[in-house]
Amino acid sequence: MTTAQPLIQARGLVKRFGDFTAVDGIDVEVRPGEAFGFLGPNGAGKSSTMRMIGCVSPPTAGELRILGMDPRRDGPAIRARLGVCPQLDNLDPELTVRENLTTYARYFGIPRRVAAQRAAELLDFVQLTERAGSKVEPLSGGMKRRLTIARALVNSPDLVLLDEPTTGLDPQARHLVWERLFRLKRQGVTLVLTTHYMDEAEQLCDRLVVMDGGRIVAEGSPRELIDRYSTREVVELRFVVDSQQDVAGKLDGIGERVEVLPDRILLYVADGDAAMAQVHGRALAPASVLVRRSGLEDVFLHLTGRTLVD
Numbered sequence: 001m002t003t004a005q006p007l008i009q010a011r012g013l014v015k016r017f018g019d020f021t022a023v024d025g026i027d028v029e030v031r032p033g034e035a036f037g038f039l040g041p042n043g044a045g046k047s048s049t050m051r052m053i054g055c056v057s058p059p060t061a062g063e064l065r066i067l068g069m070d071p072r073r074d075g076p077a078i079r080a081r082l083g084v085c086p087q088l089d090n091l092d093p094e095l096t097v098r099e100n101l102t103t104y105a106r107y108f109g110i111p112r113r114v115a116a117q118r119a120a121e122l123l124d125f126v127q128l129t130e131r132a133g134s135k136v137e138p139l140s141g142g143m144k145r146r147l148t149i150a151r152a153l154v155n156s157p158d159l160v161l162l163d164e165p166t167t168g169l170d171p172q173a174r175h176l177v178w179e180r181l182f183r184l185k186r187q188g189v190t191l192v193l194t195t196h197y198m199d200e201a202e203q204l205c206d207r208l209v210v211m212d213g214g215r216i217v218a219e220g221s222p223r224e225l226i227d228r229y230s231t232r233e234v235v236e237l238r239f240v241v242d243s244q245q246d247v248a249g250k251l252d253g254i255g256e257r258v259e260v261l262p263d264r265i266l267l268y269v270a271d272g273d274a275a276m277a278q279v280h281g282r283a284l285a286p287a288s289v290l291v292r293r294s295g296l297e298d299v300f301l302h303l304t305g306r307t308l309v310d
């Protein structure tokens with residue numbers, strides 16, 4: 001197997017704002033063609049990292065190479081080959097949907113005819129052809145996000161950065177955006193994204209890092225992380241009590257680990273049915289029971305002691 005030159009290489013990367021350290025010495029490597037995720041709660045340092053990678057915020061310390069170049073010196077050359085979809089849509093409300101693409105293309109020196117054709121292809125790709133002539137303002141949140149993604153692709157970038165591409169969208173709009181990202185990935189486009197949505201990250205990302213408090217607390221493929229930090233199955237129990245904590249002690253010794261959340265108790269076990277037999281053997285009668293496979297949310301809870309709920 002050949003190891004291609006990484007598109008992103010960070011060593012000991014740091015971002016400070018005054019005395020506050022938002023990114024605290026992280027090492028990251030992103031390879032061509034992969035979908036790479038930064039996962040973490042609000043304030044973990046994901047956006048700060050993305051902004052350094054996007055060459056809009058200089059690193060305070062550490063080494064960073066994007067497409068083999070140094071953002072401190074080669075920012076414009078790097079940006080020309082990046083596609084960026086920022087957390088907040090910054091489309092031009094004065095322009096039509098199509099013009100948002102063609103005008104952006106001009107920043108990259110793309111000739112008018114080529115830009116027009118590229119815009120048409122991209123509008124088709126994000127399913128906005130019918131809205132090409134409309135202004136941006138009346139578009140739904142999901143449409144705006146899709147247009148922002150299309151705009152990020154105008155310069156046929158080597159690397160696409162997406163900061164929370166589906167946050168704030170309703171489930172259907174989220175699905176549409178996510179489906180487009182899958183398609184890009186299948187086309188071999190390298191994607192780097194941040195997200196709160198564990199289920200999406202689990203399906204889309206080849207590799208990811210979990211960030212907390214500016215540091216990377218785990219790294220691997222979704223499968224590796226789940227195998228390493230969780231059990232095969234999880235039993236979610238809800239009891240009708242003042243506090244789930246009142247019952248938690250009675251579950252000691254069932255499975256590998258017990259997590260007590262405000263509204264439920266999670267039993268980390270190899271076999272959910274066997275665990276339930278033990279629960280019933282202790283004369284406990286939960287009001288609801290759900291046995292499911294472990295996911296990234298469980299990894300996250302184990303690593304940070306917190307759930308990643310919006």
Ligand SMILES: Nc1ncnc2c1ncn2[C@@H]1O[C@H](COP(=O)(O)OP(=O)(O)OP(=O)(O)O)[C@@H](O)[C@H]1O
Pocket residue numbers: 017020021022040041042043044045046047048049
């Ligand atoms: N320009 C800034 N000045 C001061 N502090 C900042 C600045 N930008 C970010 N921070 C702080 O750095 C920390 C990390 O922020 P960052 O936006 O990178 O986190 P995040 O993981 O992307 O979270 P979110 O999902 O909320 O964007 C936060 O505590 C934030 O308040």
